[in-house]
Amino acid sequence: MLKLTGNRDVCVLGAGVMGLSVALQIRQALPELNVTIVADRFGTETTSDGAAGLWEPYKLDETPANKINVWGQETYDYLQDLYFSEHAAAAGVTTVAAYQLWSEPHDDPPWKDVVPHFRYLAAKELQPFAAAGGCQYALGWCFTTIICEQRIYLPWLLYKVLRSGVTLQHSSIKALSELSGYSLVVNCTGIGAARLFGDTEMYPVRGHVIRVRAPWIKSNYFVDESNYIIPQSDTVVLGGTAQRGDTDLQPREEDRQHIWQGCLRMMPSLAQAKPEREWVGLRPGRKSVRLEYEEIETEAGKLLRVVHNYGHGGGGVTLSWGCAREVVALVQQALS
Numbered sequence: 567m568l569k570l571t572g573n574r575d576v577c578v579l580g581a582g583v584m585g586l587s588v589a590l591q592i593r594q595a596l597p598e599l600n601v602t603i604v605a606d607r608f609g610t611e612t613t614s615d616g617a618a619g620l621w622e623p624y625k626l627d628e629t630p631a632n633k634i635n636v637w638g639q640e641t642y643d644y645l646q647d648l649y650f651s652e653h654a655a656a657a658g659v660t661t662v663a664a665y666q667l668w669s670e671p672h673d674d675p676p677w678k679d680v681v682p683h684f685r686y687l688a689a690k691e692l693q694p695f696a697a698a699g700g701c702q703y704a705l706g707w708c709f710t711t712i713i714c715e716q717r718i719y720l721p722w723l724l725y726k727v728l729r730s731g732v733t734l735q736h737s738s739i740k741a742l743s744e745l746s747g748y749s750l751v752v753n754c755t756g757i758g759a760a761r762l763f764g765d766t767e768m769y770p771v772r773g774h775v776i777r778v779r780a781p782w783i784k785s786n787y788f789v790d791e792s793n794y795i796i797p798q799s800d801t802v803v804l805g806g807t808a809q810r811g812d813t814d815l816q817p818r819e820e821d822r823q824h825i826w827q828g829c830l831r832m833m834p835s836l837a838q839a840k841p842e843r844e845w846v847g848l849r850p851g852r853k854s855v856r857l858e859y860e861e862i863e864t865e866a867g868k869l870l871r872v873v874h875n876y877g878h879g880g881g882g883v884t885l886s887w888g889c890a891r892e893v894v895a896l897v898q899q900a901l902s
């Protein structure tokens with residue numbers, strides 16, 4: 567039991583994969599707290615909803631490898647447990663073989679011991695990819711990873727959040743003084759943190775994906791962090807772009823061409839795939855993920871206790887459960 571020094575009301579600001587994971591874990595670990603999720607976007611309007619949900623620490627810049635490995639491992643283990651549970655289908659969690667190919671020599675990924683079955687591809691295994699694309703690959707590796715399909719997982723998670731007693735409030739926060747009624751705020755605003763918290767270290771990383779019908783594609787493929795193929799239950803996600811500082815949410819023809827041509831080179835059978843829809847989202851880029859406690863003086867001169875949890879770039883799903891666990895520890899410390 568927490569010995570509370572203030573009221574029991576905690577606000578989780580944001581309803582993407584981070585906000586929902588945090589809200590649920592606070593209620594599970596600290597049931598004496600009242601939790602309200604405040605957000606101006608829920609469900610399909612969030613960045614999280616557009617993500618394919620592949621476990622892979624992507625575009626995390628200078629976030630220390632040891633942090634990524636701890637948060638990533640905890641999330642991997644949690645998702646793997648879900649996969650082996652009766653909830654796998656309802657939660658949209660599955661496992662896939664992942665193949666990553668590099669045209670130039672490349673360092674090992676720092677997270678290679680987090681995933682099972684990591685190994686380098688032999689020359690004869692690279693050969694079919696090279697033949698399909700009419701190119702040479704210097705290196706490739708494969709491993710088993712998890713897809714946590716966000717369009718299925720987020721509604722499932724929201725249901726669990728509501729069942730745990732969390733309240734939802736649909737509003738857009740313009741000033742931190744609007745939150746001063748809470749004993750603590752967990753900041754899970756993603757790209758929104760730049761404006762609301764004046765974080766100048768944040769930058770958007772624009773991502774364009776195309777979803778196609780190609781039910782014969784069952785594995786994940788990645789080339790040079792440039793093009794990727796991620797199977798989902800109903801479609802296959804083809805990517806992608808990673809344009810730093812670009813906030814244009816409209817799909818562009820040159821990106822469409824880059825995605826199609828790049829993915830076709832990897833997997834020529836995609837020429838038979840039927841395009842379904844496309845989407846552009848902004849990854850919440852930051853030099854390093856921000857997960858820490860801060861006391862902020864609001865515009866109205868009041869002290870606001872905040873636990874920050876944002877800036878997860880292209881790996882928010884991958885780190886979600888592990889980050890939420892660390893948030894809970896910080897909340898407990900701050901309120902004790």
Ligand SMILES: Cc1cc2nc3c(=O)[nH]c(=O)nc-3n(C[C@H](O)[C@H](O)[C@H](O)COP(=O)(O)OP(=O)(O)OC[C@H]3O[C@@H](n4cnc5c(N)ncnc54)[C@H](O)[C@@H]3O)c2cc1C
Nearest residue numbers: 580581582584606607614619620739756758773882883884
């Ligand atoms: C094309 C693309 C593909 C991706 N694929 C993957 C993938 O396969 N695997 C992976 O791990 N990651 C992937 N990502 C990254 C992942 O989507 C993000 O890291 C993750 O969604 C961030 O989650 P979040 O909850 O922090 O932010 P969001 O989902 O953006 O949620 C932010 C929440 O904060 C709320 N908010 C913000 N400001 C305010 C305010 N002032 N007042 C009220 N509410 C506010 C918003 O309404 C929203 O509810 C991908 C991203 C893109 C763009």
